[in-house]
Amino acid sequence: MTLAIPAAPAPRTFGIDVSKPVLYGVAAVLVILIVLPLSWLFVYSLTDGKGSLTLANFYRLFTESAFREPLITTFIIATSSAFICCAVAAPMGWLVARTDLPFGSMIRALVTASFVTPPFLGAIAWEVLAAPNSGLLNKIFRSLTGAEQDQHLFNIYTLPGIIFVISCYTFPYVFVLVANSLDRTPGELEDASSILGGGRWYTARRITIPLVLPALLAGALVAFLQAMTLFGSPAILALPAGFHTMTTKIWSLFQYPPKPELAAAASLPLLVLTVILLRAEHMILGRRGYSVVGGKYGAPRLIPLYRMRWVAFVLCMLVLMLPVFLPYAALLNAAFSPVATTFLTWHNATLHNIQFVLFDLSAASLALKNTVILGTATATIGTVIAVVIAYVTARQAVAGWRVLGFLATAPIAIPGIVLGVGLFLSYTRPPFVLYGTLWILLIAFVTIALPSAYQQLQAAFRTIHPELEDASRILGATRLRSLWEITAPLLRTGVIATWCFIFVGVMRELSAAIILFTSETKVISVLIYDLNESGDLGAIAVIGIGMLLITFAVVTAVNRIPGFGTVRFRT
Amino acid sequence: MKGSMFSRRHLLIGSSALTASAIFSTKVMSAAPPASPITPALIEAAKKEGKVVWYTSVDLPLAEKIAKAFEAKFPGVAVRVERSGAERVFQRIGQEYASNIHACDVVNSSDAAHSIVWKKGNLLEAYVPEDVAKFYPAEHKDPDGMFASFRIWVSIIAYNTNLVKKEEAPKSFADLLDPKWKGKIVKAHPGYSGTIMTATYQMQRDLGWEFFEKLAAQNIMQVQSSADPPKRLALGERAVMADGNEYNIFEISEKGGPVAPVYAKEGSPLIVGPTAMFKAAPNPNAAKLFCNYSFSPECQQLIIDVGGLRSVHPQTKDKPGRTPFKDIKTMKDDPAAVEKMSDEIKQHYSKIFKV
Numbered sequence: 071m072t073l074a075i076p077a078a079p080a081p082r083t084f085g086i087d088v089s090k091p092v093l094y095g096v097a098a099v100l101v102i103l104i105v106l107p108l109s110w111l112f113v114y115s116l117t118d119g120k121g122s123l124t125l126a127n128f129y130r131l132f133t134e135s136a137f138r139e140p141l142i143t144t145f146i147i148a149t150s151s152a153f154i155c156c157a158v159a160a161p162m163g164w165l166v167a168r169t170d171l172p173f174g175s176m177i178r179a180l181v182t183a184s185f186v187t188p189p190f191l192g193a194i195a196w197e198v199l200a201a202p203n204s205g206l207l208n209k210i211f212r213s214l215t216g217a218e219q220d221q222h223l224f225n226i227y228t229l230p231g232i233i234f235v236i237s238c239y240t241f242p243y244v245f246v247l248v249a250n251s252l253d254r255t256p257g258e259l260e261d262a263s264s265i266l267g268g269g270r271w272y273t274a275r276r277i278t279i280p281l282v283l284p285a286l287l288a289g290a291l292v293a294f295l296q297a298m299t300l301f302g303s304p305a306i307l308a309l310p311a312g313f314h315t316m317t318t319k320i321w322s323l324f325q326y327p328p329k330p331e332l333a334a335a336a337s338l339p340l341l342v343l344t345v346i347l348l349r350a351e352h353m354i355l356g357r358r359g360y361s362v363v364g365g366k367y368g369a370p371r372l373i374p375l376y377r378m379r380w381v382a383f384v385l386c387m388l389v390l391m392l393p394v395f396l397p398y399a400a401l402l403n404a405a406f407s408p409v410a411t412t413f414l415t416w417h418n419a420t421l422h423n424i425q426f427v428l429f430d431l432s433a434a435s436l437a438l439k440n441t442v443i444l445g446t447a448t449a450t451i452g453t454v455i456a457v458v459i460a461y462v463t464a465r466q467a468v469a470g471w472r473v474l475g476f477l478a479t480a481p482i483a484i485p486g487i488v489l490g491v492g493l494f495l496s497y498t499r500p501p502f503v504l505y506g507t508l509w510i511l512l513i514a515f516v517t518i519a520l521p522s523a524y525q526q527l528q529a530a531f532r533t534i535h536p537e538l539e540d541a542s543r544i545l546g547a548t549r550l551r552s553l554w555e556i557t558a559p560l561l562r563t564g565v566i567a568t569w570c571f572i573f574v575g576v577m578r579e580l581s582a583a584i585i586l587f588t589s590e591t592k593v594i595s596v597l598i599y600d601l602n603e604s605g606d607l608g609a610i611a612v613i614g615i616g617m618l619l620i621t622f623a624v625v626t627a628v629n630r631i632p633g634f635g636t637v638r639f640r641t
Numbered sequence: 642m643k644g645s646m647f648s649r650r651h652l653l654i655g656s657s658a659l660t661a662s663a664i665f666s667t668k669v670m671s672a673a674p675p676a677s678p679i680t681p682a683l684i685e686a687a688k689k690e691g692k693v694v695w696y697t698s699v700d701l702p703l704a705e706k707i708a709k710a711f712e713a714k715f716p717g718v719a720v721r722v723e724r725s726g727a728e729r730v731f732q733r734i735g736q737e738y739a740s741n742i743h744a745c746d747v748v749n750s751s752d753a754a755h756s757i758v759w760k761k762g763n764l765l766e767a768y769v770p771e772d773v774a775k776f777y778p779a780e781h782k783d784p785d786g787m788f789a790s791f792r793i794w795v796s797i798i799a800y801n802t803n804l805v806k807k808e809e810a811p812k813s814f815a816d817l818l819d820p821k822w823k824g825k826i827v828k829a830h831p832g833y834s835g836t837i838m839t840a841t842y843q844m845q846r847d848l849g850w851e852f853f854e855k856l857a858a859q860n861i862m863q864v865q866s867s868a869d870p871p872k873r874l875a876l877g878e879r880a881v882m883a884d885g886n887e888y889n890i891f892e893i894s895e896k897g898g899p900v901a902p903v904y905a906k907e908g909s910p911l912i913v914g915p916t917a918m919f920k921a922a923p924n925p926n927a928a929k930l931f932c933n934y935s936f937s938p939e940c941q942q943l944i945i946d947v948g949g950l951r952s953v954h955p956q957t958k959d960k961p962g963r964t965p966f967k968d969i970k971t972m973k974d975d976p977a978a979v980e981k982m983s984d985e986i987k988q989h990y991s992k993i994f995k996v
Contacts, residue, residue, distance in 0.1 A: 136991075204878040219804065220825070227862065310862050312995045322996075325832055326732035327984055409898075411876045430705040432721045498740050506742040588737055589694070589723040589744050600725055603833065604701055605869035607876075 093468045096458055100477035103517045107492025108484070111341075114334035114495055127335035137336060140314040143229070144298055147315060150233045151297035152290045155241040158389055160286055163248030165382050168278065170372045172379055177386050178249070184393035185242035186621050188578040188595060190302025191614045192239050194602055195397030197306065198404050198611075200224035200231065204411040206400060227311040236303050238393035240296045244289030251285030252278070257371050270373060284354075291351045295344055299485030301581035302595075306602055316340060317487045317581060324585060330495060337488040344483045398618075404611035423608035427616070431609065436590070437597040441577065444508060444593060445624070448515040449572040453565060455516070456523035461557075464531035465539075475524075482521035489514055490585030506588045514582040519572040526571065530564030570625045577621055673786025674767045676774030679933045686926035688717040693927035695720055696734065697749040698727035698835055698914070699792070700868040700889055703948040710943055711934050718927050726866055727751040727835025731758075738764065743921035746928035749791050749914055749935070751867070752835025753976035754983060756788040756915045766920045770933040772954065777936070781913075781953045788917035791935055792944055793951040795909035795971055796840035797887045799871060802899045804880040813906035814848060817883055818855045827862040827870045827879035830996070832987050836867035840884050840910035841986055842979045843972040847907060850989060856883060857993045874900045884910070891949030891963060904969050911971040 118124045131137045162181075166174045184192075199207050202222040211223040225231060255278065263273040304315040314322065316336065323333035375382055404410035406419050427434060456478065462468060463475040481489070493514050497504035504510040534557060542552035580595040587596045594617055601610045677683075687693070697704050701724045708720035725733065727750040734745055750756065759765050765787040773782055773789045781790035798817065800810045804825075811817050817826060831838040844852065862879055864870060870885030875898045887909070890902045916935050922928040934940050941952040945959065951966045959965050979986075 201876075201878050204873075204876040309996050310864055312861075312863050314996060322832070322991075324732075326728060326735065328732070328736075409875060411878070426702065426705075430702070430709060432705060432708055432719070433723065436721070503740060505740045506737065506744075588742055589696070589733065590742075601701070603726065603864075603869070604724070604866040605864065605872035606701055607872075609701075 090468060092458065093462065093470055093474065096455065096462075097470075097474060097477060099455070100474070100480075100520075103513060103520075104477065104480055104484070107489060107496045108341075110495035111334045111337055111488065111492040114331050115338055117331060119331060127331050130332065131335050131339070136314075137319065140316050140319040141339065143308075143313060144316040146229065147233055147236060147304070148294045148298035151237045151240055152294035154233065154237040155244045155293040156286060156290050158237070159241040159244035159289065160248050160282075162386055162389065163245045164252060164278075164282075165386065167249045167252035168373055169375050169382070170379060171375065171386070172383050177390065180390045180394055181242050181245050184239060184390070185246075186574050186577075186618065186625075187239060187393065187397070188302070188580070188598075188614075188617070189236065189239040189300055190306060190580050190595065190599060190602075191401075191610075191617070192393060192397050193235050193303040193306040194598070194607065194610055194614070195400045195404075196226050196231075196235050196238075198400040198410050198607060199396055200226040201411070202227070206403065206411060206413070207396075209411070209413075227307055229311075229313075232304055232307045233297075234392075235307060236297045236300060237293075238397075239303075240293045241393070243292045243296060244286070247285045247289040247292070248282060251282050255281045260371060274373070287354060288351060291347055294347065295482075295485075298340065298343070299487065299581065301487050301584060302599065305599070317485070320487050320491065321584060324491075330491070333491050334495065337485075337491050340485045341483065341488055344485065348483055398615075401611040401614050404607050405615060407608075410607035410611065423612045427609050427612040433592060433597060434613070437592045437594050440508060440511075440591055441594040442620075444511055444515060445573045445576040447508075447512055448519060448576050449569045451512070452516045452519040452523050452572045453527075453569045456520060456527045456568060457561075457565065459524055460527035460531050461553075464528055465536060475528075478524040479521045481517045484517070486514075486518055486579065486581035487585065489517060490582035493582070494585050505586070506591065508591050510586050511583060511591060511593070514586055515572075515576050515579060518579065518582060519575050522575075523568045523572055526568045527561075527564055530561055534560045566628055570628055573624055573628075574621055577617060673769045673774075673782075673784065676769050676771045677929065677933070678771040679930065683926060683930055683933075684715060687715065687924075687930040690924040690927045691717065692719040692721060693924050693931045694723060694744055694746045695749070695931065696723045696725075696730050696745045696747070698725065698730055698751045699749060699948070700724075700866075700886065700892075703888075703892070703944070703950075706947055707935075707940065707943065710940065711931060714934065714939075715930060718930065720931070726830075726833035727755065728831070728833055728838060731755045731835075734759075738921075743919065743923055745919055746922040746924050747916060747918045747931050747935070749916040750835050751912055751914045752838050752979065752983075753790075753913045753915055753974065754839075754980035755835070756783070756917055757976055757980045759917065759919075760785070760787050764919055764921070766918045766922065766925070766928075768918055768929055768932060770929075770936045772933070772936040772938070776955055777953060783915075788915040789936060790913050790953055791916035792914040792948075793953060793966070794836075794912050794914075794949075795887045795904070795969060796836050796867060796884045796912055797890065797909050798881065798883060798903040798905050799874060799885065799890045799900055800881045800903065801874045801877055801879070802901050803877065804899075807901070810901070810903055811881060812903065814844070814852060814883075815907070817881065818852075818859065822859055822881055824860045825880040826856070826859055826883050827864060827873045827881070827885075828856075828883040829867045829870055829885055830863060830865050831990050833865040834867040835914075836886060836912050837884055838983060838986060839912050839974065839976075839979055840867075841990060842982060843910040843974065845986070845989075846975075846978075847972055850993070853990070853993050857995075861994075863994060863996055871900060888949035891960075892947075895949075895962075902964070904964065906970075908970045908972040911974045913974055913976070 115127055116123055118126060165171045166177050199205050202208060202225040205224060205226065207224055208222040211217065212221065226235065260273050260277050263277050268276065299317060301317040301321060305318045308315055308318060320333050320336050323329045323336065403414045405423050407414040408418055408420050412418065459474050459478045463471045493510055494505065497510050538556050539552045542556045543549065547555065580599060583593050583596050584599065587593065594613065598610050598613055695708065704722045704724050708722050711720055712718065730748065730750060731752065734748065737744055760783065767786040769786040777789050783789065798811055829837045831841040861883065862873065864873060867884065867886045868889050870882035871889035871893055873879050874882055875893045887902060890900050893900050916932060918928040918932050936954065938954055938956040941954040941957045944950040945952055945957055
């Protein structure tokens with residue numbers, strides 16, 4: 071995910087009249103989506119409760135330790151998570167893309183599984199695994215070593231614990247960026263190095279690693295931003311330990327008595343930091359633009375690992391135990407055992423939790439309905455908007471396409487909880503009173519999904535030569551017909567991938583929803599968060615597993631529509 | 642309008658000033674409306690509405706059991722339970738009403754102060770179910786008929802019986818400050834739970850904030866709901882809880898879970914949970930029917946037997962094996978004082994415990 075707008079061939083003019091209204095229409099929608107909430111955020115941050123201008127909110131923000139400490143904690147969490155993600159995901163991505171590692175596609179699928187897992191669900195699963203006294207792993211540790219009851223191996227309610235859990239569900243971003251970049255990197259450059267006498271490792275060090283650095287940098291940045299803006303994991307793990315991060319602090323400012331002015335002011339450092347980091351990345355990547363120069367190239371050569379293959383494979387599986395196997399094992403255990411942290415046996419197995427969720431939990435059906443509606447609507451609307459913008463920018467179909475591209479990527483700089491606060495301030499007042507409807511959540515989710523959807527589709531458009539459309543038009547087809555008959559079929563895979571990506575994103579989303587929901591518009595993620603606050607771990611496990619099944623069912627169903635290829639997630 | 646949605650307490654006071662004449666007239670009459678029994682007409686009207694939305698802070702499994710019992714008795718009227726901590730429920734209703742969203746029919750909060758605020762804001766419907774009029778003592782019903790005590794319980798100390806021997810268990814709040822409990826205590830949060838808000842008020846009044854300062858130094862595990870500390874004890878995650886619902890301890894221990902209650906020497910904070918219905922209830926008839934059911938001997942016995950709560954309905958019976966309510970030394974409740982102090986309590990608390 072970058073802000074880079076592709077340098078492209080000389081602009082071509084088409085002179086189609088509908089282009090301008092489309093451009094202005096889409097631009098207007100984007101401006102409302104982004105500018106309105108941010109404006110209210112700025113206005114609120116600079117006013118006091120009565121509406122007069124003040125800097126008091128910022129003064130409090132930077133002088134009171136109740137705000138300074140979360141800011142520092144957040145920075146530590148984000149930096150460490152980004153570092154861990156790169157240290158783990160980059161070698162894994164290289165192993166999968168460039169070596170003869172066995173079962174590479176399975177490892178990619180498992181990384182996808184950890185991406186599909188909502189971070190808050192992972193955090194709850196890790197509570198079951200690594201709570202100091204009741205955690206399953208600590209129980210195993212004690213029974214193996216005969217350690218005392220109050221000794222433990224892991225304590226998830228600590229700063230390192232939170233960094234660990236956040237890294238578990240952030241590293242897929244880095245992995246996918248690095249692996250995709252390595253997939254695309256031309257093998258010829260490495261061949262040239264070998265022909266000129268460079269050894270295998272010399273080539274890796276001097277050619278491959280520099281080529282993949284931009285992707286790694288982008289990955290580090292994405293990981294940093296993800297870790298900084300997550301709400302669920304810190305809320306679940308940091309609050310019991312007695313400290314706040316910025317996101318939980320902002321959220322707590324919305325508890326009664328709400329202090330929206332302070333919440334708005336506290337949101338702005340996150341926003342500013344994000345913008346600065348994205349600019350920095352853009353500057354660094356801009357200079358390294360040579361690395362992705364295209365052309366036709368052969369598949370990269372795989373480096374043989376010999377006996378190390380299996381060692382590397384085992385290491386990869388060990389890493390993937392942490393975000394996938396162990397948490398889901400813990401959730402299965404919690405779903406079927408009478409008490410979440412009691413080991414499941416044939417004798418104590420119970421269907422009580424399943425029965426509770428299916429038949430007793432009266433909020434579940436509404437939340438499920440809302441989530442599916444929002445997931446489908448967000449994915450569809452988001453994909454359509456992204457297709458239009460990606461087409462316009464890729465083909466430079468109208469003047470001003472750069473603005474559209476910029477607007478579509480701008481929301482990447484707005485953390486979910488900040489967007490939630492901004493939208494709340496915008497849409498609880500006339501003329502748009504959308505609070506309490508699914509619309510406000512739809513707006514939030516579309517805005518959050520747009521940047522990555524746009525970038526995925528832009529990449530897809532770039533692989534299709536405009537010449538194909540031109541040929542069709544020269545042969546007499548209208549623009550729409552050539553779009554429909556030539557471009558659309560070529561784009562299908564990319565569109566389906568984007569649709570699934572957004573759908574999964576909606577299932578994962580908690581930080582904006584937690585600010586914007588009402589009882590009638592609750593979604594599954596908020597329901598799980600509610601259940602966590604009252605300690606109903608068994609019900610969470612059942613819903614979490616159900617959520618994963620629904621996600622896989624939807625993704626599989628969409629992938630199985632005849633004529634579409636299978637799809638991998640890309641960021 | 643800017644900011645008005647947030648300063649709700651002020652907004653409510655403002656709006657009550659606007660409608661002062663209306664309030665004044667009810668004050669002058671100073672009488673609740675006549676008792677309303679369940680009539681076939683009410684049941685019919687409720688069925689037409691088809692559902693009732695109940696905002697409550699009762700522990701979720703119990704809330705859903707009450708809902709299911711109601712649905713079994715009145716088929717055709719579905720109950721949707723909106724369960725969160727009382728302070729969250731209060732915030733949610735405030736936020737929704739500020740945006741003109743009237744989703745809630747009936748509310749049951751564990752912070753009795755909330756009913757005072759809603760009543761002042763002129764949001765509650767005066768409705769007196771027959772059982773309330775006939776059987777409920779005067780101190781457990783609003784003189785204007787706007788709410789009555791649906792449930793009574795105490796916030797208690799408790800311990801995990803696998804981790805702590807009975808004779809070593811703490812006997813008082815003062816005992817919790819013993820260094821041997823460092824890192825072994827779990828407690829809930831007054832910013833989330835009405836039970837804990839009420840309990841924190843009574844404890845800081847009787848024991849002083851110094852008690853909480855010393856407790857914070859014990860490295861406590863901070864959870865949110867007052868239903869959660871009992872569950873953490875049952876998991877074995879912590880050995881002792883400093884506060885939390887007595888009723889969850891009953892519910893767990895009577896199913897064989899390893900937890901046991903302690904009634905502190907200083908007295909256990911007394912919690913009263915009133916039920917009220919909103920004037921702007923979207924399903925007014927179903928709401929009335931649900932209120933009637935809530936205060937019926939049948940439902941009140943259910944919350945005792947299944948839930949472990951206490952009832953003031955004289956036709957109910959205590960469940961054997963539990964300490965009778967009259968034998969428990971309780972602290973004195975004072976919803977009016979909680980209403981005045983709630984913001985201060987939250988601030989002071991988060992200063993001491995950092996969250």
